[in-house]
Amino acid sequence: MTVKATLSFTDRHHHFxxxxxxxxxxxxxxxxxAAALEQMMQDExxxxxxxxxxxxEIRARKETPRSAFIDQDDAFAAARAMIGTARGV
Incomplete structure (x- = not known):
């Protein structure tokens, strides 16, 4: 079904x-x-x-006992190593 509606646009939008x-x-x-609205609906x-x-994920992490926490240095060690390799360090 198609619905007819009156819309107002700025000059900029009308030009586009x-x-x-x-x-x-x-x-x-x-x-x-219509395409812009479909994109907005998909984005939403x-x-x-x-x-x-x-x-x-936040709820699952809240249930994680402190004994299972990972030290921040250990958590980012692999990423730091990759950055170091990429920088030639």
Whole structure:
């Protein structure tokens, strides 16, 4: 279903929409706006997934006993070695 709506744009945004249609990137200005909205929806969905994963990881780490903690020097030793090798140190 298609819904007709009236939208207002700044001159900058209107120019961009018109330019993209003129370049053949999109068939119409409406298609350009629809693509932007789809991208925003996808970005929001990906952000929600990432935040859920981060929340789960934080909860899991909160349950980790202190005896299982890793010393920060040990945790970053491999990364420091790779950086040193890359720098020729």
């Amino acid at each position: 929409l018109t330019e993209k249609v003129g370049q053949g990137v999109f068939a119409t200005r409406s298609a350009t706006v 969905q990906e952000r929600d997934v990432a935040l859920a994963a981060l929340t789960q």
